[in-house]
Amino acid sequence: MTEQRLKVMLLGGDGGRSGVPRHIHQLANALSDRAEVVIASDADTGGYGFARENGRTHLEIPGLASSLQPARIRAAAAQLDRAVAAVQPDILWAHARLTLPLARIVARKRPDLRLSCTYHGVPFGPGHRRAAATFFRRLERHFLGVTPQHHLIFLTEEDHAAFAPDMLSQHSSHIVPNCSDLGGFAPTAPADGPRHLVMTTRYARQKNLSAAARIFAQLPQDFRLTIAGMHTDGPGLHKRFRRILSAPEMARVNFVGPVNDVRPLLAQADGYLMTSLYEGLSIGMLEAFEYGLPIFSTPVGGTALLSRHHPEMHIIDALHPKRTARQIVRVTDRFRANRADLGGKIHAKWRERFSSPVWKTAILKVYDEICA
Structure with missing residues (x-):
């Protein structure tokens, strides 16, 4: 365990x-x-309200959001x-x-600065726009090659394996x-009334929400869909859904x-839906796991890991909405018939592997290695 209280700067x-x-x-x-924490991000638009707790x-640094513009x-x-x-952080x-x-540009000038990088997904993996994927692959290869040894944290074994071994050989993974x-x-009794799917997401290309609309259009009339998150109540998403759904179907969607x-x-849902083109290991999916829900997700980052632990993790094909709808109907029928028991079993699996105490033990072990 690290005894010295260091200053750590976390970059969002x-x-x-x-x-x-x-x-x-x-x-x-x-x-x-363990540390004095300083948090930096681009201008706060709702994500960093905690940062001054x-x-x-909390430092707001313009330009930290992803961009392909060299001048920016x-x-x-x-x-x-x-x-x-x-700030003069130690880490x-x-x-x-x-x-x-x-961070690697900055750290190369400061040989005493400890550097750590967490990959929230593969920055050049499937689902990214081709130009962005090519740009960030080249950027990663270059900076991993020229930056002195530092610590790399991956969310899954699959993300780690996406990097060529020679890119990682001089670093600590x-x-x-x-x-x-x-x-x-708390496990809940079987519910009467409409079946309810929930998405915690945001309106962005990555989230592929048109696919959710196409799937919902194939579900029976007793299904409801709730979409929560940044910009999901705005006119852009409404317009996109209206292109796909009829007026009666739109009335069953809650933005x-x-x-x-x-x-x-x-707590009120019968399943969690995710249609993303790419992800890291979605905290939204983990929250659904924590709340004992079946998950229906496209095969993006983290789903392979969750499939090894979640007893009701179901991979869907967004290109085949009718098939996906039949899958959702079968699973939610079974789940609603035995909701308390199945929900409790799902939650127990989450607690074994993805609860906060399990994660905290693992991440503090990494922190001690960074400090060593």
Whole structure:
């Protein structure tokens, strides 16, 4: 265990609500007894309200959100360099796609600065736009080659395996899956009335929400869909769904936007739907796991890992909505008939592998290695 209280600077990216700031929040809490934590992100637009809790410092650095514009990247690197010079952290820990190379640029100038990078998914994997994937693959190969030894944290074995061995050979790799920490789960009795699917997401290309609309169009009329998250209550998503769904079908979709507490939505749901093109290890999926729900997801990052632990993890094919709808009907019928028992068993599997205490033990072990 590390005795010295070091200063750790955690780098996020976009300031909106997503898995990265939620992970950083968990990490900041885990380190609270070990380190002085400073958090940096692009301008806060709802994701970093926690960053000044417990006396922590939050720095807003324009340009940390992902970009392919060289001038914007250079400006962000210069601003980050100035921030690091002012804060003088002992450890720089990057989390968002663009902050990984930016942190390496800054760290190369400071041989005494310990560097750690967490990959929230493969930045060049399937589902990314081709130009972005090519750009970030080249960027990763370059900076992994020229940056001195540092620590790399992957969320899954599959993410680690996506990198060629020669890219990682001079660095220290760790695999620490995400966790969820909602609390308050209680198995519930079988429900009467409509069947209910929930998505905790945001309106973005990555989330492929048109696929969710096409699947929903094939489900029986007793299904309801709730979509929560950034911009899910805006006109863009409504317009996209209206292109696919009839007026009666639209009436069965609830576009709720950002919510501060997803627990009531999950507690009333019969299943969790995710149609993303790419992910890391979705905290939203882990929260559904925690709340004892069947999960229906496209085969993106993290689903292979969850399939090894979640007894009701179902991989769907977004290109075949009729087949997916039949799959959802079969599983939700079975789940509703024995909800309390199945929900309790799912939750127990989550607690064994993805609960906050399990994750905290693993991530603090990595932290001690970074400090060694």
